[in-house]
Amino acid sequence: MGVMNYLRERMGKIVAIVIGASLLAFILGEVLRSGSSFFKGDSDALGEVAGEKISYKNFQAQVEQAKQQSGQTNLSGQFTSYLEEMTWNQDVSRVILNKEIDKLGLVVTVDETNSMVNGNNPDPQILQYFGDPKTGKVDQVKFNNFKASINAAKADDPMKIQWVQFLEQLGTNKLAQKYISATSNGMYVNSLDAKDDYENKNKLANFKYVTLDYASIPDNKVTLTDDDYQSYYNDHQYQFKNKQETRSFDYVSFSAAPSKDDSAAVKGQIEKLVPELKSTTNDSLFIQINAETKAPLAYKRKGQLGDPQLDSVMFNQPNGFVYGPYFSNGSYKIAKLIDSKVGPDSVKARHILLPIGADGEAAARAKADSLKKLIQAGKSFDELAKTYSIDKQSGEKGGDLGTFGRGAMVAEFDNAAFDGKKGELQIVKTQFGIHLLQIEEQKGSSKAVEVAVIDKPVTASTKTQSTAFSNAQKFLGALTKDNFDAEVKKEGLIKKTATDVQALASSFQGVDDARQLVRWAFKADKGDLADQVYVAGDQYIVPVLTEIKPKGTLPLDAVKKQIEGAVRNHVKAKQLLDKFQAAENGASTIDQVAQKVSASAVPVQNIVFANPVIPGLSLEYKVVGTVFGSKPNKLSKPIEGEHGVFVFSLDNFINPAPLANAVREREQIGQALAQRSQSALFDALKDKANVKDYRSKFL
Known part of the structure; x- marks a missing residue:
């Protein structure tokens, strides 16, 4: 029941909702405030950004506020981790942006703030909450009444405090917009950029190719040397940058799921x-x-x-x-x-909601009865709703709730609306107060049932849990640093692996609620056994730490297993390149090359540079890129691709019609660049800010 949810908040909490509405505000946080006063000693330091400490106490307060705003009561560990991650990003961005804004000397003037609130073109948030849907403009009567109540309120009134915070948040958003504009305005797309982008998307290439797949050479026919690994690693070292430390561990789990x-x-x-x-x-x-x-x-x-x-x-x-x-x-x-x-399928109704105050339910019912008699005597329902209803959202519309189906409202209200008759005035009590309800229209007809359901969830008994824990404890007691795999085999268990788990993870592949286990992993050394049996959901887990990948460029040993397949293909490519080079000797056409290597020349049509996909083979960046740099009717040199080694011959290009509107093309490219630049900008600033993350010690 949407209107009832609204009543929970009431008008006094509207600003709290507004504060959370802006994405920029959420990301950038309290830019207008200095955070230095919060930090008292390294024991409270959750992290550092450009030398400025982030307070754990302040961080926790923000997380708790986010939990309350989520509206959920039983938060999962995964959702809590999500809120913590978002709050951390907010704090990091706040510090970074604050320093950048200070460098540029950006400010928001009093006139700018006044214009955002009271000007002819107010901030969208003002329009969202104080706008008139009919005119698309701010309802000045409604807004002026709100501001009058704010001005009359005491300094410690929560509503007034929230309004001040909201104004600060508008300034925060404005500063962020100024900063982003200052950086994005430096980007320029010229006519040549527009032409190149247009041709990359629309110029077509037709060609024939021959390929020898890497799979054509059995893996057992290839021997990989240390030099092979080192050569590949040196050429692709940029791919092995680890943004944060990760750890991997093997484990055995004993299920305590219901038997x-x-x-x-x-x-x-x-x-x-x-x-x-x-x-x-x-x-x-x-x-x-x-x-x-x-x-x-x-x-x-x-x-x-x-x-x-x-x-x-x-x-x-x-x-x-x-x-x-x-x-x-x-x-x-x-x-x-x-x-x-x-009964009816839907009802159109209106109501006047009265609070149950200190005088109790009887007084509220008496007031509802008085209003009912006034309406029956000819008094306007609309006017009484606007004057007396505490449901301001519907009250401003004369109490109108619109048309709703069965089940949309709370049970007491729902039953009264669907069981009553058109035009009837009823007094109904719900968890929200006393309603004076009038049924305006009922539509349709269908059968409805009232069903009582008794449920009992199937949960694991104490015996089931005790047995699983005892088995896990017994397995742990038999372990030494050198016999994990042997004991797994001896007991007929299944060894599983958690790969590249991050320090703040609360779960890993197939296992939830594993925060304590992850914390152990980041305190242990390679080869360490668990100090206890860890509980994760309905599993009892015994782990052994197998790998630590530090932050930064990973050494060859850390990625050797990961790159084995690519190295093997690279070695196979050398053999296939030699085979193609021999086949091209004396050949003048792609068909002759195909015949010599016992393959077929495959024709492909309408390939574009911007989408380098060869049908049936997926992405082939190097091959398609080389095609668009070639001349027709010439054999290419062998190319080491993703799926094998290729030789091709370009038939022709089909050029698109001349670019008709370069200005529009430039605008589209510029908009795409502006969107990408914001995240790229903050990534670059974060790298420069030397962010130090100590969260794993606290969370």
């Missing part, structure tokens, strides 16, 4: 409830006492029951029918059809 006995036990528990569910006269109370998921009772149409099994059964049974036990979404369930009826 068949656990499942049978839960099924037995739910079966015992079947007679009680059939006989109970208070279904709502029975749900509250026995169900794991305590959903309120509400009428629902077909497709809204949550379980396809219920949809196929409950609409054709008499009241009191009990279905189950059945298994769904990790739980055993039973369901009872309490009632069924035919």
Whole structure:
């Protein structure tokens, strides 16, 4: 129920929502403020950016605020890690941008701030929250009333504090825009750039090629030497830059997932409830006492029951029918059809929402009853809604809630709206207060059912968990630094590998909630066994650290296994190059070369430089690049490609029509460059800022 969610926030929290709305504000943070006063000693230093420390205490406060704004109560470890990563990036960007802005002497003047708030072209956030949808402009009456309430508020009023923070945030955004504009304005796309880009996308090449695949030489016919590895490594060293330290470890996991006995036990528990569910006269109370998921009772149409099994059964049974036990979404369930009826598919309604204040529910109901009598006597519902309703979003529209389907509102409101009659005024209590509801229109007709569902999740018993832990503990006790693989084989277990795990990871391949295990890995040395059995979700894990990859350019030993396939292809390429060179001796056409190497000359049509894909072979950058630098009807030299060694002969180019609008092409290229430049700019500034990350010591 969208309007009800809005009521939770009320008008006083509108600014808090605004603050979080801007992407730039989220990335760049509190640029206007100096962070130095927060930092008191290295023990609180979560990291350093250009010599400035980032406070762990301040960082945690920001993470907690982000958790609250997420609106979720039970946050997973993975989602928490995401919030922590975003907050860290925000802090790093704040420090970097602050220093760059100071260097350039950029400021936001009072006049600029006033223009963003009160000018003819206000900031989009002002328009978003104070705009009139009909005119597309700021509703000045609404905005002036808001500002008047702000001015009248005390200095420590949360609403006033949030408004001040919002104005600061507008300044932050403006400074960021100025800085980005200052850097992006230095980029220029000329006519030659536009012409080259146009031709790269539209000039076509037609050619024939012959290829000898690397797979044509068996791997066991190739011997790789240290020189082969070193030569490849030297030529491709730029590919082996590790942005942050990673660690790899082998491990064995012992599952504590629910067993068949656990499942049978839960099924037995739910079966015992079947007679009680059939006989109970208070279904709502029975749900509250026995169900794991305590959903309120509400009428629902077909497709809204949550379980396809219920949809196929409950609409054709008499009241009191009990279905189950059945298994769904990790739980055993039973369901009872309490009632069924035919009602409208959708309702158009309006309401006036009154708070239940210190005087209690009776006073709120009395006020609703007075308003009801005024409306029945001819008073305008619209005017009363604008004056009295605490649901300001609908109140400003005369209480209008629009048209909604069954299940869109909370159960009490939903039942009143769908069970009542057109034009009827009802007083309804919900978790949000007392509603004076008027049904304006009802459309359609379909059957709806009220179903009580009792669920019991299947979880691992203490016995199952204890057995898994004991097996893991026994395995750990038998290990030495040299016998991990032997013990795995002896016990008939499966060894798994976590590869290139980062210091702040809370999970790795197939394993969630593994933060403690990862922390161990980053304290251990290569070859170390675990000091304990680690718990990750429903798994008990025993690991051994196998590899440490430090930050920076990795040495050959660290990537030797990774590059083995590429090195082998490079060695094979030398043999295939020799074969092609011999075949080209005395040959004048691509077909003659193909015949000599016992292959076929394959024709390809309409290849463009900007998409260097050879049909059936995927990307071949070097081959296609060479094609576009060639002349027609000449045999190419052998080329070492991604899938094999190639020789080609260009038939012809098909040039596109002359570029009709160079200005538009330049604008499109410029826009693409501007978008890429922002992230590239901050990457470059981060490298220059010498960012030191100590988060793994805290998180």
